[in-house]
Amino acid sequence: xxxxxxxxSANRTRIDAASGAGISPCWTCSTCDQECPVNRSTSRLRPQxxxxxxxxxxxxxxLSLPDIWYCLTCRRCTNxxxxxxxxxxxxxxxxxxxxxxxLVSIETYRRYQxxxxxxxxxxxxxxxxxxxxxxxxxxxxNWQRWLTxxxxxxxxxxxxxxxxxxxxxxxxxxxxxxxxxACFSCSECSNACPISGDRKVFDPQWIFRMANLGQMEPLxxxxxxxxxxxxxxxxxxxxxxxxxxxxxxxxQQKAVTEGHVPADFPFRWSHAQSWxxxxxxxxxxxxxxxxx
Ligand code: SF4
Ligand code: SF4
Ligand code: SF4
Numbered sequence: 001x002x003x004x005x006x007x008x009s010a011n012r013t014r015i016d017a018a019s020g021a022g023i024s025p026c027w028t029c030s031t032c033d034q035e036c037p038v039n040r041s042t043s044r045l046r047p048q049x050x051x052x053x054x055x056x057x058x059x060x061x062x063l064s065l066p067d068i069w070y071c072l073t074c075r076r077c078t079n080x081x082x083x084x085x086x087x088x089x090x091x092x093x094x095x096x097x098x099x100x101x102x103l104v105s106i107e108t109y110r111r112y113q114x115x116x117x118x119x120x121x122x123x124x125x126x127x128x129x130x131x132x133x134x135x136x137x138x139x140x141x142n143w144q145r146w147l148t149x150x151x152x153x154x155x156x157x158x159x160x161x162x163x164x165x166x167x168x169x170x171x172x173x174x175x176x177x178x179x180x181x182a183c184f185s186c187s188e189c190s191n192a193c194p195i196s197g198d199r200k201v202f203d204p205q206w207i208f209r210m211a212n213l214g215q216m217e218p219l220x221x222x223x224x225x226x227x228x229x230x231x232x233x234x235x236x237x238x239x240x241x242x243x244x245x246x247x248x249x250x251x252q253q254k255a256v257t258e259g260h261v262p263a264d265f266p267f268r269w270s271h272a273q274s275w276x277x278x279x280x281x282x283x284x285x286x287x288x289x290x291x292x
Pocket of ligand 3: 192
């Protein structure tokens with residue numbers, strides 16, 4: 001009887017060296033699975049499964065997985081791994097290999113990149129709709145509309161004039177512990193952020209600059225602050241030790257406690273994530289299958 005898989009220790013060594021993912025200590029605890037935002041919403045992206053396949057040297061099988069294209073490159077899996085395994089590095093390596101070997105064409109890869117940018121704008125449209133209504137149900141025709149409609153010209157950003165007064169109480173004392181005063185707007189946070197490819201949609205540096213200027217009301221009423229996927233890559237990238245993730249979490253909490261968004265909004269937004277990531281995964285499946 002032919003075995004279902006053919007483990008290869010030579011492949012395993014090659015994959016580990018080329019990806020720098022340090023797969024050997026993985027003890028398949030699935031902590032990474034529980035942390036992955038796509039997996040939590042869809043059960044379709046298990047970093048632990050991919051690491052396990054790598055330890056078995058199953059290169060061809062991994063390259064054919066659509067799962068590797070569902071990844072947001074947020075590194076949350078890497079950050080929580082108790083054994084310092086880097087599933088995100090492994091997935092990045094697999095994507096590069098899939099393109100290098102021609103399994104995914106350059107044109108398909110470009111379409112994927114365009115879709116990923118568009119996806120963040122769709123998330124912004126969803127968050128905006130949720131803030132304007134009390135709906136908790138979603139329609140797939142919304143997805144199609146958001147996917148195909150021309151994007152709005154100015155996203156969610158507001159022109160702000162220096163000198164406008166701070167609009168919210170003791171914001172400086174609240175926000176100072178996150179080192180935000182040290183920000184000199186270098187944009188390293190935005191360069192590192194996995195979802196800020198379109199800065200008109202989401203731009204951590206702009207959020208931190210606005211917070212530093214005390215422009216709290218535009219931030220607290222903004223749909224954009226809810227797009228953050230809490231990965232902490234902005235904080236890791238900041239040479240000034242600004243804790244960007246905590247700043248945005250603080251803004252979200254303040255938006256609720258000060259009544260800028262309905263009290264049940266975090267729950268509805270969390271529910272909406274499940275829907276939108278399911279559509280995200282379905283769209284990638286469709287994109288990959290139409291390429292063959
Ligand atoms: S968290 Fe680390 S050790 Fe646990 S399954 Fe994931 S990669 Fe393996
Ligand atoms: S990088 Fe983020 S999206 Fe990708 S597998 Fe890890 S946790 Fe999931
Ligand atoms: S935590 Fe920082 S890097 Fe991650 S999504 Fe939020 S703003 Fe971007």
